[in-house]
Amino acid sequence: IDEGYQKTYKKLEEMLETLPKGGDQTLGHGLFLYKGFWLPDIHIKGNMLIHDHFKPRPTDIVLSSFPKCGTTWLKALCFAIINRNSYNFDKNHPLLTSNPHDLTGLGFERLIQEGGSTSLVETLPSPRLLPTHLAFSLFPDSMASGSGACRFVYICRNPKDAFVSLWHFFNKLRRLKQVPQLSLEDAFDSFSKGVSFLGPFWDHVLGYWKASLESPNKVLFLKYEDMMREPSVYVRKLAEFLDLPFSEDEENEGIVEKIVNLCSFENLSNLDVNKNNNIIKAGLVNTSSFFRKGQVGDWINHLSPEMVKVLDQITQESFQASSLEL
């Protein structure tokens, strides 16, 4: 490893010791409060490598989300839109035999961290799809603004559904890794205090929301609920944002519906690749763990009226100065 990387690693080690540590909200590893967000050490390392060594390209498309807000769906949709001329939707489409995370990578901050350098990401052809859970403010200025800025697509979701989905997901992982389960009450307490994987939820969302208002051509802000209601409207929006609008011929042959159907929860969750104890390439998780119910409003089956009141109040207070509603 060259000297530049050594410097970054040393800086990381020294810094980790100084950061506030939060409880065990993931797989038994603690979280660190880093620049306003609660991250596992691997995400901090990935973020530092991005700052010190990653070379952004203006053609880069960063696919961003708060965890459990529709990352898998967004990856599938973008992959399907970008590669729509390369495959047959019924026969040889990669989404029929590969989990969306395996087609785009889990997170580019992870890829960099796992590879120990940015080289794997630097060799990807343009336009690169760069998935991430990192907050907008954690990216270098060169990626966020100016002539070399990248494009960001962000998906978020109602915080009550996001929390319930997150709680289920981590308990599934914990069962797999034989780590004790997190009670709903403890997880709720941490989430509402902002101490959750990549939290605070509200700051994460607001960062992208503000960026999307300042630079609508660079940051597309999507809501899971809107997309569930009118998926084809948002597939068109996504394609336009990616500079790949559908032609009249494509519209006539129903390509938008084909993409919507291919990427739907019903279709993806019933494919063999996303069932049967298959594991994603990056290890860690079953392909099936990314598909649970795929519904809006499942929080009603889990949260007490008191919990609902708490989350609604935080959401209202956090967003009242902006025009954002979730």
Ligand code: A3P
């Ligand atoms: P639920 O746990 O509420 O069912 P992420 O992809 O960010 O990890 O988010 C996972 C959530 O999105 C889960 O929500 C999952 O069921 C849902 N989901 C996964 N694929 C989907 C799809 N193609 N369409 C709609 N929702 C999807």
